[in-house]
Amino acid sequence: MKILLVSWEYPPVVVGGLGRHVHHLATELADAGHDVVVLTRRASGTDALTHPTTDTRTDGVRVIAVAEDPPEFDFGTDMMAWTLAMGHGFIRAGLTILAGERGSSATSWTPDVVHAHDWIVAHPAIALAEIFDVPMVSTIHATEAGRHSGWVSGSINRQVHSVEWWLAAESDAVITCSESMRDEVTRLFSPPCEVQVIHNGIDARAWPFAPKTKRSGPAELLFAGRLEYEKGVQDLLAALPRIRRTHPGTTLTIAGAGTQLDWLTELVTKYRLTRTVTFLGAVDHHRLVELMHRCDAIVLPSRYEPFGIVALEAAATGIPLVVSTAGGLGEAVRQPETGLCFAPADVAGLTSAVRRTLSDPEAAAVRARRARDRLGADFSWAEVAERTVAVYTAVKRRVRQPQGRPTIVERPLPERDPGNP
Template sequence: MRILVVSWEYPPVVVGGLGRHVHQLSVALAAAGHDVVVLTRRPTGSDAVSHPSTDVVAEGVRVIAAAEDPPAFDFSDDMMAWTLAMGHSMIRAGLRIRSRDGEAWRPDVLHAHDWLVAHPAIALAEFFDVPLVATVHATEAGRHSGWVSGTINRQVHSVEWWLARESDALITCSASMHDEVTRLFGPELAEIHTIHNGIDITTWPYAPRRVGGGPPTLLYAGRLEYEKGVQDLIAALPRIRRTHPGTTLTIAGDGTQEAWLRELTRRHRVSRAVAFAGPVGHDGLITLMQACEAIVLPSRYEPFGIVALEAAATGAPLVASTAGGLGEAVTDGLTGSSFRPGDIAGLATAVRAVLDDPAAAQRRARNARDRLTEEFSWPLIAERTAEVLTGAKRRIRHNLGRPSIVERPLPDRDVEKP
């Protein structure tokens, strides 16, 4: 197949797990013999002078990165305007795609990843008259506990709804996301397929945990956002330290809630026990994962949780909430330890169990790594995705009215004190 992939992030421009997912999937599809072209963008805040559009082949994938246009939009201040401008530049780049020998290049199918590329994906699928397949990696309502009360929340939700309704097939990364998409955007949707995220375990080397040798270290890795539940881990830390004195927590990543989380460490009197490491890169993350007694993933909302796979590959014992896809990626008692989202007491109990019996925790970690090669390999994920892309047929289009959006107030950000 000739596959046109549209994504707002692709290496070297990576914002989060979506960029890593699209990269690995595209490489695996190309390795399987498909002609894969990725349409993406140049870095935020650049322009056609400092960062002109590029067209390169990397790892068997042709990557076309559109330069940002001159008008000044800032993602953090003008997200919707910035997104529309990005979409406009990507559409123009998509219309100019030619084969390497100068002949016309037309895709057989278009694969869009998330709402930020809805406008270019829908426009280019219509122009080329090919099926549109969309992978929904998360939803705005899900990130806010089902509530979309703010102006931006409603705008994002409406674009997600539009992309879902325009798609000829949909892919979600977990059964929970399948149900969420059906509930939020159904019922008149194309078929929804559940295909888990994958991992290349060769890039995440395994190392057994050390036993003893000092106070235990816990690790959180991911974005610093409310839905990730880092506030619950900070609230549980005093309880953990009462039974396991000297326990420290390293927080790797950045996000909009960093200042608030730092304040919480002071409120819970654990600021000296918590280190905010910021973005650490691939190698730095491996080092942290291999050195910790456990990685804790306390998400309140998690479509999948690819960091759980990465941690499992390195041998880090997993302590994770059952939110969304994490409940499918981590099996309590077999591949890790689980607790209910937002349950601070349950979180503390799960961490204590790991620290009390490191040998059992290591057995679960080994089980988790062994499972990766069976269920989450990229060749298998690519094969399943190719089946969806091949089977998608362009449906008859009908005019759509605007969605009816239920508005409720956003949840407050109080956290339980120990």
């Protein structure tokens, strides 16, 4: 098949897990013999002089990375303007590079399917699917309502939510990475097609396994991820003094960056954990593997998590898993076979699960081994690509009908911890 993947991030431009997901999917599809083109962008803050549009082939995938246009838009302050400008560039590249200069059939390339990844590429993906008259598949990796506990009353929240709704409404097939995300997307958007679940995959070879052995000295816990409210680091900090009562000297290493660093640092002071908690900031792949091999357990206390790729990466390295049941984490980890779980925002449950893990390191090591063994069967990229191709093969472009604006149900902002915006 000729497959056009549209994504706002793709290596070397990687913002989060979405870029890695699209990269693995694209290369796996290419390895299976499909003709894959990825339409993506150059780095933010660049221009066509320093970073012109490129058309290259890497790992069997044709990658068209579109230059930013000259108008000055910043994603952090002008998100919608920036997004629309990026989409405009994508559409022009799709018409001039893929369809061929001046419509020359000798250089044209027409996809069999357009696959959009998240709302930020909704405009170019919908336009190109219409221009090429081919089906559009969308993978919705997260939702604005989910990220903000259902609150979409703010202007930007409503705008993002409405674009997500539009993307779902225009799709001929929708994919989510977990059962919980399928339920969320169905409830929020009621798309006119079936929502199918295809879990994220992992290349376990990039995360070498090291069996846990009993060691002396205080326990070391690890958190890896973005420092955002929905990641629940505040609950782990609240639990840590309780954990240290039964396991004296336990320390916590936090690997990641985000908007809530200052607030979390204040909580560390509040709980008198200054000498106990270490903020490393963002770390590279090699350093993260080292931390997973060194620490006694990784704790992922998310309050909202569409899937939780970090759980799979951690499982590959052999570190015992202690995770919340938020969203896809509850599907990535099977309690008690492959890890221990607790309800989101349940500090007492988190405390109990960590204590149980640290008190019986041999049982924790057995669970870690089972978690690693499960990866090859349930979360390989070959399996992800095969199931995605099945969606491509079955999907048909349906007749479009004019649509009105969505009805957005506003919910009040949930009560949050003091000091958190």
